[in-house]
Amino acid sequence: MAGSFPTSPMRKVIVAVRLPRELHEELGRVARIVGPEDDVEDAEALLCLNVDPGLLRRARGLRFIQVVTAGVDHLPWEHIPPGVVVSSNAGSNAAPVAEFAVALLLAAAKRILHFDRNMKGGVARPDVEVPVLSGSEVAVLGLGEIGRRVASMLSAMGMRVVGFSRRPKEGVPLHRFTTDLGDALSGQRYAVVALSLNKYTRGLLTYDVLSSMAEEGVLVNVARAEIVDREGIKRLLLERPRFVYATDVWWSRDDYSRDSDVIGLPNVIATPWVAGGYGSREVYMAMLRSAVENLARYLRGEQPRNIVPREDYV
């Protein structure tokens, strides 16, 4: 009788994030779920926001890590054995983050915050020109899911999108593509940073490359602060009062008081990392669902999505 054979035990998965009941049950149907404090020696996969090196040392059977965040720059890569496959959650928050990027770009370009501040202070004089965006160029740096969506939305507004990434991408509505950052930014009035933070992009946007942008440039960042050189952008913002840096991401990550020198500049538009999952429970839940689905893909023996090229980080 079939029942008398030992059944293959369900594969063990460490869940190091708080899952809503429904997702916990869904995952529980294809895996044995344990917590990070449980016996993890024979656990095969890990679902987490970040990877704890101590847990890695105990989970010696680990073969797959599914991260809930879209970016994986924060992982302790030097502690992750090369044989462990890591999947990011890229794209899971792309729609809201791309919308936020467009919101920052339009608010900055149309000087909405400037005018609102003046109106509330009793100054109604239109003291700066409001540019027409339709027909203008915009550089979109990074053509992952966020960059693609930003490019689509801005194209639909009649902007001519110059796309920059390491490799050409299919299906993005671009006016022009370049792998040369200087070519993408030189003379440009508008630019949106939608790159992954990795060893190639850390500090990529130096003072030199940014200062090639137009005098009244607008730089939007919804990716990671560290892509932009902190002292470089600060110098540029001090030199050019009409250049605007509109950013949702910060070098200090979660202690914004350490970035108050930049936040306080009049030509900075500052939001507290709310474009994606940290700004919306709905988005965070969608990210958890997407992560669990990809983990289930791995557990079913399928190829998981968003496998991170380790060489981008180590």
Add this chain to the structure above:
Amino acid sequence: MAGSFPTSPMRKVIVAVRLPRELHEELGRVARIVGPEDDVEDAEALLCLNVDPGLLRRARGLRFIQVVTAGVDHLPWEHIPPGVVVSSNAGSNAAPVAEFAVALLLAAAKRILHFDRNMKGGVARPDVEVPVLSGSEVAVLGLGEIGRRVASMLSAMGMRVVGFSRRPKEGVPLHRFTTDLGDALSGQRYAVVALSLNKYTRGLLTYDVLSSMAEEGVLVNVARAEIVDREGIKRLLLERPRFVYATDVWWSRDDYSRDSDVIGLPNVIATPWVAGGYGSREVYMAMLRSAVENLARYLRGEQPRNIVPREDYV
């Protein structure tokens, strides 16, 4: 010999706006240009921002008025003889105004000004949810050139556009069309006013109709303030601290101190009528060009565009 016959004299046009030299010369090739202070009795057409009733009384031969503004609600309609054809400059500033509407909607929906104010005040806590726009409905009131463009841009962002106008319009990417204002706004979180101000739309957006919108609604106005009932919106904004009114247009027109009670509300985003020609010399020049081109169309005996139905105003 042909030269001995009296040639038909060039038709006389009153130009009551300051034209750049190039446009003045262009118009001068097809008409005899006079100023409002000159002998205008036999002038056939008038190019103006507004119509001076005194001038109308002197220009008894007038048959055509080309207005430089897109809206014509400010004209002294009771002084304009029914036989005089009036053309507006509708559409001439549609691209920048539509962009501005989308900028206001996104800035309000994503709470950009709120977060920026908090960040600059040292408060970094994400204290309000940031909604996802993709997949959400938005009402676009008025499907002229501005409304069409707003609908296109928001559709490209994945929003489902509910279009409202008196008559169905072709070629607008709508999720749904309605001629019923209550149907368009009821339960709606987002709405953009892109209607002409005329006798049908003045005071159309009362407290009753606006209060049917969602509790955290966002109402954007780039059309004319008078479409929105002043006391109605003020009451709604006081009752619902999370409802946002983002507007570029004001009941006081040019003395914003008379609107300071509304401008000063924390849930109002206020800009000083800068979406179109008043905010940009480039846009104003394009409007002048468009107006001169339409006037030339009339002078060549062609049908001018944007003939205003007098019955909408009288």
